[in-house]
Amino acid sequence: MSKDTVVLGLLGPVLDQGTTAQRWQHWRPTVSIGQHEDLLVQRLELIHQPDQLTLASQVKADFLQVSPQSTVRLNPLSFPKPWDFESVYATLLDFAKAYEFDPEREEYLVHITTGTHVMQICLFLLVESRIIPGKILQTGKELKDISGNYSIIDLDLSAYDKLAERFATVNRAGIHRLKSGIPTRNVRYNRLIEQIAKVSTLSTDPLLITGPSGVGKTRLARLIYEWKKDNRMVSGSLVELNCATLQGLSAMSALFGHVKGAYTGAVESRAGLLTKADGGLLFLDEIAELGLDEQAMLLRAIEEHRFYPLGSDHERHSDFQLICGTNRDLPKLVEEGRFREDLLFRINLWPFELMGLAERPEDLEPNLDYELDRLAVKLGKQIRLSKEARELFLREATAPDALWPGNFRELTALVTRLTVLSEGGRITAAAVKEEFARLKALWHKSASEVRDQTKTTAGIKASGDFPYSRALLGEAALKIDPFELAQLDYVLGVIKSAPSLAAAGRTLFPHTLKTKKSSNDSDRLRKYLERFGLDFKSIQRADG
Numbered sequence: 001m002s003k004d005t006v007v008l009g010l011l012g013p014v015l016d017q018g019t020t021a022q023r024w025q026h027w028r029p030t031v032s033i034g035q036h037e038d039l040l041v042q043r044l045e046l047i048h049q050p051d052q053l054t055l056a057s058q059v060k061a062d063f064l065q066v067s068p069q070s071t072v073r074l075n076p077l078s079f080p081k082p083w084d085f086e087s088v089y090a091t092l093l094d095f096a097k098a099y100e101f102d103p104e105r106e107e108y109l110v111h112i113t114t115g116t117h118v119m120q121i122c123l124f125l126l127v128e129s130r131i132i133p134g135k136i137l138q139t140g141k142e143l144k145d146i147s148g149n150y151s152i153i154d155l156d157l158s159a160y161d162k163l164a165e166r167f168a169t170v171n172r173a174g175i176h177r178l179k180s181g182i183p184t185r186n187v188r189y190n191r192l193i194e195q196i197a198k199v200s201t202l203s204t205d206p207l208l209i210t211g212p213s214g215v216g217k218t219r220l221a222r223l224i225y226e227w228k229k230d231n232r233m234v235s236g237s238l239v240e241l242n243c244a245t246l247q248g249l250s251a252m253s254a255l256f257g258h259v260k261g262a263y264t265g266a267v268e269s270r271a272g273l274l275t276k277a278d279g280g281l282l283f284l285d286e287i288a289e290l291g292l293d294e295q296a297m298l299l300r301a302i303e304e305h306r307f308y309p310l311g312s313d314h315e316r317h318s319d320f321q322l323i324c325g326t327n328r329d330l331p332k333l334v335e336e337g338r339f340r341e342d343l344l345f346r347i348n349l350w351p352f353e354l355m356g357l358a359e360r361p362e363d364l365e366p367n368l369d370y371e372l373d374r375l376a377v378k379l380g381k382q383i384r385l386s387k388e389a390r391e392l393f394l395r396e397a398t399a400p401d402a403l404w405p406g407n408f409r410e411l412t413a414l415v416t417r418l419t420v421l422s423e424g425g426r427i428t429a430a431a432v433k434e435e436f437a438r439l440k441a442l443w444h445k446s447a448s449e450v451r452d453q454t455k456t457t458a459g460i461k462a463s464g465d466f467p468y469s470r471a472l473l474g475e476a477a478l479k480i481d482p483f484e485l486a487q488l489d490y491v492l493g494v495i496k497s498a499p500s501l502a503a504a505g506r507t508l509f510p511h512t513l514k515t516k517k518s519s520n521d522s523d524r525l526r527k528y529l530e531r532f533g534l535d536f537k538s539i540q541r542a543d544g
Contacts, residue, residue, distance in 0.1 A: 007043070008047070009111030012028075015027075033067075039150060135154045136152070137150060178200075182363075200233075207323045221325065234321065235280070251294050254272060256308065257270050277320035279319060282321070282322050303346065401443070468496060472492065504525060
């Protein structure tokens, strides 16, 4: 069964103009739609401003004269600012949402020749996003034919083989770029990079990159930025921050900036990293190390792109895309009260977990070659492994006792040592054997230290040590280093017996009061407790 053709279009107050008999002597875009014998229109939905009713009625009558089998419906819509993208799009979106489309019985053509350029773009976007389930209709003027010409454009790119292949080629280039040009072989990793390439192209929502230390989270964030920059998806800078390097006011100031006099030592105003990332990309590595206050402010900045610098009553605006990196278990930190659940929900829309080097043994060889080529450029000389040395390297690197706790960072260091120590531009099997013996000794020592620490933790659990920490944190206390745990337990004991946080601060920081290095020791103490998800009231209520 053939479908009825329905055209949706905007009245052209200039091109569609004409009330005298002379109007039939020139091309009018809307009327011309009905003048083509091979384009049978069952219904024309003509959108016009309310004050254009007279012209709209004239165009309706003229359209019915050239296409008597058609029905024309006038749709008055108010466009107070016809050149303002936001208001025009909102008006047309409301119209499209309210319109009763029936794709089973009707085929829709959206005429974009008339109206302001902004209106035409908005209609195009509504079709491209399938909010209007139709195709684009474009009409044009010709010298000899008053009806002009027309073309129908299907925005479903899958219908165009050459375009589809071109997009596929661009996508492959993006994937190649995000892998630093390394021909990786691990199926799971390659699939992950394909997903990141697709999301980086289509979405501006936050990305969360997780994985153990040294897997390349920072490098991947930089490659994503370069890819987006080259494709004009961002116009601003890449701004990076390792959240583990900052705490308290310094973290607040670094992220959001401050005004002069905001706190002791703020001798001049400072623009924060969020401001510097406007129009670009902000990469926050080790985001789990941010304090709860900073997390709350960051959440608002992500959702509203607005924030207050420290000490300021005036909001700042920054349109940035966020990439977060961490090697921590964020859901577990949420359970422990050390990471905000609402922030996790916001940054966890696109989570990508990078695997450690030990999980990608098939990628050791291409990464080895990549490092050799990179170092050759850096050192200005070619460095190669002998056949025997290469075979030994790959055998040792993929052996069951090859732990690679430092992942690709450790691989880079190993290849750098072999390259620098090589003679005559050739790495020998003896050098490889020596370096792996050194490396595996370090791995063995580290593994032994982990086992010793586990025994120490078990001893703490069995003993009566650190009663305040164990009472308040439970099993989570066992994951804190014993040195730090001893300090924490002492602090908790002082707070437990103090009438207020300020009093506890005076006990814990007596020298600060004399030297006046800090104006608020209770705030300093509060921020220390936040690292462990604790506060004064919870400590006072706890047993022990």
